[in-house]
Amino acid sequence: MTGPAVLLLDAAGPESGALAKAAAARGYAVHAATTPGGYAAYGRELKGLLAGQVLTDLGQPERAGEEITAYARRRGVGAVLTVNEYLTELAALVCAELGLPGNDPARSRAARDKAAMARALAGAGVRTPYTRLAYDDVQLEAVLSDSQVGFPCVIKPVGGAGSAGVTVATGQAEAAAAADAARAVTGMYASVGDPRVLVQAYAAGTEYSVESITQDGATTHLAVTEKRVTGGAHRVETGHSLPTRLPPAIEAAVYQEVDVAIRAVGIRHGASHTEVIVDADGRCTVIEIAARLAAGQIGLLLQYALGLDVWAALLNIALGRPAALTPTADGYATVRFMTSPRAGRLASVCGLPKQGPGVPFVRWRAAIGGPVHEPGVNAHRLGSFVVTGTDAAEVEERADTLLRQVRIHVELPCEGGASQVRPASTSAIAL
Ligand SMILES: Nc1ncnc2c1ncn2[C@@H]1O[C@H](COP(=O)(O)OP(=O)(O)OP(=O)(O)O)[C@@H](O)[C@H]1O
Ligand SMILES: [Mg+2]
Known part of the structure; x- marks a missing residue:
């Protein structure tokens, strides 16, 4: 390995995997910083291309920063980067410590913590939804009666991603449940949720x-x-x-x-x-x-x-x-995410698009026999496929046609422990 050493802050996930492969293909030594549990879950291919790894508690950013920086110095790392939403702040900190190209660590929280983001964007004159923070239900009530918020409003966790805990609430009762859901979101590396809840005016x-x-x-x-x-x-x-x-x-x-x-x-x-x-x-x-x-x-x-x-x-x-x-x-490209219109257990799937001309990517990730959900968060997606071409309208039409052809059977729980299998279309929600 003659190229420079690059360190990825967590290498799990499709984007990070692609980055790791691209780096290895260029002859770079690829290192990963992750948690012990995260490393155990890496696939064989990813583990095989890593030149080394630093295992740390990414839920403790300060200590993780020190351990990652020390590791990077020892291994002569010349680049640190992440495609992981939860680690962008840490990446900025480590880059600054090592003197490598990175983002401003003094401001990087504002790209992660949505309360800090709302302040930074509004302070810079960016048009953003009117945003208030509520620390508890009493404050929530006060915030909801702010005429600049109104209904519908959007209730979301301060540090979430993937739409987890985000609710468009149309009334007071719904808002209280939505705030509970937002508080329960822990993110990828933390073990407890954040008591703060963001309440935003709805942007149509x-x-x-x-x-x-x-x-x-x-x-x-x-x-x-x-x-x-x-x-x-x-x-x-x-x-x-x-x-x-x-x-x-x-x-x-x-x-x-x-x-x-x-x-x-x-x-x-x-x-x-x-x-x-x-x-x-x-x-x-x-x-x-x-x-x-x-x-x-x-x-x-x-x-x-x-x-x-x-x-x-x-x-x-x-x-x-x-x-x-x-x-x-x-050209033009589109991705469709396949989802289930109802919750239950996945009994079967058929009609998946085949990879080939104009369909360069097909991925199905839901296990037969495993649970499926009505789409509430990104994690409820069952799979995805990409369609490409030169004409946008044709590409969209082909993607919709392919999506309609995917059929799943969902086993619905019935009273008394029996179950009933019903057909469903993965396009029902997307169309
Ligand atoms: N103020 C708003 N007005 C209207 N819609 C909103 C507002 N805030 C969020 N949404 C809707 O909720 C979705 C999820 O919200 P948001 O992007 O803030 O959460 P997230 O967890 O970061 O999601 P993701 O990681 O998928 O982008 C948005 O894509 C948008 O459709
Ligand atoms: Mg978003």
Whole structure:
């Protein structure tokens, strides 16, 4: 191994796995920082490509930071990066300690803690939903009677991700239960929830995300992604499509908000994923910003649609080298997430798309016999597939057709312990 050593803050998950493979393919020595339990769960392929690992308690960021920094110094690590939402703050801290390209550790909390984010974005003049914090039910009641909040409002955990514990509440009773659900969210590495609950004014409109890469403080927006999101109390993304061509004036306004948001949360080197809602008048509201590459196969969409190798770009930026960010293709790509319309036990699945021309990626992750849920959080997705092509309308139509062909049978529990198997379509929620 002759290349530099790179350290990934946790290497689990599809995006991190792709990054680890891309680094190993370039001859870099790939190291991972994770928890003992996390390492035990790594697959054989991932373990096989690691040059080393530091096992630490990622729920104790201060101590983890010291242990990771010491390990990185010992192993001559030349780049530290993460695609894990929960570790972006730690990544900024470790990069700063080691003098490597990274984000501003003094501001990195604002890309993770949604209360700090709301303050930082509003302070920088970014249009964001009016946001209040409630520490208990008494405060919650007071916050809900604030006329700037109103109903519907959005109740969410301060440090959550993947839509866990996020509820669009339409009334007082629902709001109290939603606050309990938000408090119960622990995140990936913590063992207890946060007593604080965020209450936000509801932003109506169409949801997009902006995928950007920043190097030395200069930002390139790679694409605008349009989301498919479930309606109702729990909003779960069921699909992403890119690149979305917004009218130029709206695109410029969206990019301008995102540029300010990126600076406000201290992003200097690396990817960001900013979720926005554009209302009927074309006004853009920033819902949240993450100091990492988007999840949900958006990295693959960027690769298939625009010919961008985001993994190579991220590695180069973390190493302080020039990154190639100019599209080399002019296509279109979409991902559909397959979900179950009802809770129960998965009895069977058929009609899954086959990988082939125009369908470069198919993944099914739900086990037969295992539980399925109505989509309430991203973790309820059963699988996903990507469709690509040159014509956006054709790609969307093909993806919808393929989604309709996927059939699952869900075993529903009945009274007296018996069960009943009912057919269901994985497209029922997504359409
Ligand atoms: N203020 C808001 N107004 C309207 N919709 C909202 C608002 N806040 C959140 N949502 C909806 O709820 C979804 C999840 O909220 P949010 O993105 O804050 O949570 P998250 O846990 O970070 O989710 P993810 O990790 O999937 O992005 C959003 O994608 C959006 O559809
Ligand atoms: Mg979000």
